[in-house]
Amino acid sequence: MQKFVIVGGDAAGMSAAMQIVRRLPDASVVALEMGDTFSYAQCGLPYYIGGDIPETDNLIARSAETFRNKYGIDARTYHKVTKIHPSEKTVDFINMQSGEAGTVPYDRLLIATGARPVVPEWEGIDLQGVFVLKTIRDAERIREYVRNGEVNKCVIIGGGPIGIEMAEALSASEKKVTILDRNPQLATAWNSEIAEIAKQHMEENGVLVKPEQNVKGIVGQNGKAAAVETESETLEADLVLLAVGVAPNSELAKDAGVQLGVRNAIQVNARMETNLPGIYAAGDVAVHYHRVKKKDDYIPLGTTANKQGRIAGINMSGEQAAFAGIVGSAVMKVFELGLARTGLSRKEAEDLGMEVEVVTINTKDHAGYYPNAEDLSIQLIVEKSAGQLVGGQAAGKSGADKRVDVLATALYHELTVHELLDLDLTYAPPFNGVWDPIQQAARRF
Known part of the structure; x- marks a missing residue:
């Protein structure tokens, strides 16, 4: 029986797992997820916070129980992988609930550990009321804090897609929202003329937009966030959202000898293979070939993660498939725009x-x-x-x-x-x- 291990239970990981079980019904597939949820829609989190999506269950494509009972995948939550042993073809893990450690063998391994929000080393990061947005639990904590706490003024640090979408979500709760960015414009992936249209539309909807702001830290009062301090001013804040970007969770792979590429994402070829035999990578932790630039890039998106996961699963099953690459497409909602x-x-x-x-x-x-x-x-x-x-x-x-x-x-x-x-x-x-x-x-x- 062929043994497959998937590290990471979201888009790329479970897209690969489904390809494997469909092609090799008798294979052993173990999926290790350090969180409590498999296959959830991260891109929908701001709309849950804003109230457009009533329940987080609506964001879950397939539960761990569905993967286990319907597809025969050994889907394990709260299982954190601590080390990969390429020579022995084993993976060490720890059960984060029981504290029990274990090892699972593999013939082929997929690293699909995704990306994490970048958290700058600012003073006040650990204050109550300071959030990042990555998981369903993050979204639930933010929504509860907004609805149950004394939140009137929100400051979002970062003018990318998450920051902009969250400005709308928090405005839906009738909060005063300010968005800060260190760059001369918001939405730096867009040209200034198009980004300016978005800025004007946000301001028309009551969001205060402040570009070219260098944040120094977060000021607290009684253990809670009270203000954001920049080099030029201090802004009152009952809630602070950090949305300054993401970084690939590639440390586990690096420690195992896997080669990294642009922005420390895992280097893969078109078949999603790494430099180590039998080890693949896909999704937000891997590089993405850019067809226009004619070179590898790092643009983590759910669409790409699903595609790369599918390609990885096909190749891990012994068939042939190649990732065609990206062209850098993206869209986001800015209120009605x-x-x-x-x-x-x-x-x-x-x-x-x-x-x-x-x-x-x-x-x-x-x-x-x-x-x-x-x-x-x-x-x-x-x-x-x-x-x-x-x-x-x-x-x-x-x-x-x-x-x-x-x-x-x-x-x-x-x-x-x-x-x-x-x-x-x-x-x-x-x-x-x-x-x-x-x-x-x-x-x-």
Whole structure:
């Protein structure tokens, strides 16, 4: 009987486990998860806190009991892996509830330990009312604190997707929300013109946005967060959310001799294999090949984790599959606004030595004469010499995601900006104009 061990029970880990049991029904599959929940939707946590999702059970795709009873996977919660022994092909663990230590053997091992929130070494980090958001338990603690505590003023440190989505979630509880970022703009993965649209929309919805803020620490009173101190001012805060980024949980792999790559993520090939025989890695702990940059990158997203987990599981089962890579697509909700992007930003392209031209148009999401047409901003980033499309971004209350999905497909197939004009895209007045907004932008080149 072939023995498979999965370290990590979320998107990548359990996507791989399901591929293995479907292909090798008689195999032994052990999944070790240090938390209490398997296969939950991390991206849905802000919407649970904001009240759009009533219960955390709605965020769980499959429970540990389902994996055990329906699929025959030995899914273990509260099991923390402490060491990997590649030469012996064993994994040491500790049961975090009983304190009992143990070892499990493997023929093939998948490291799917994900990523963790970055927690800066600021004074006051351990005060009551200071939170990160990663797990269901994190979300439950935040929601309970907001609803049961004396919380009126919230400060979010970090202007990326989690920070922005949580600004909306906390505003839904009628709290005064301030969002701080050390960069000149929020949403640094987006170009400044598109990010500015998001900033203005947040301010229209009552969120105070303060870029270029260097945080020094968190001030407490009676053991609770009371204020956030920056280099320029002190902001009162009953709740502080740290959303300054994530780092891959790759220490376990490194200690075992697994090679690391960009941003200390685990280096893998297209088959999700590491440098050590029989050991694979996938998801937020692994590197992600970027098709536009033509090199490995680290952009941890749930979509990529599921894809890489599937590829890992197929290859671990003895079949052949390759990860095609990413093009850097992302979308987030900013109150009523959709903010989407794919490919390279202006800065990313210039950092790679490209000379690019950027065109931004402000148009409507469908035919302007049809009722309820919404403003839509589209931006194309094009490499000048060959007219190669290298990126695209959009912001609007309707249609931003649709347009960026088209651009992501164009990037996957390496279309030029002029070839966008040849795409046969749908048209009817309630849905589009005779020239789709991305084609309107392409005509400017």
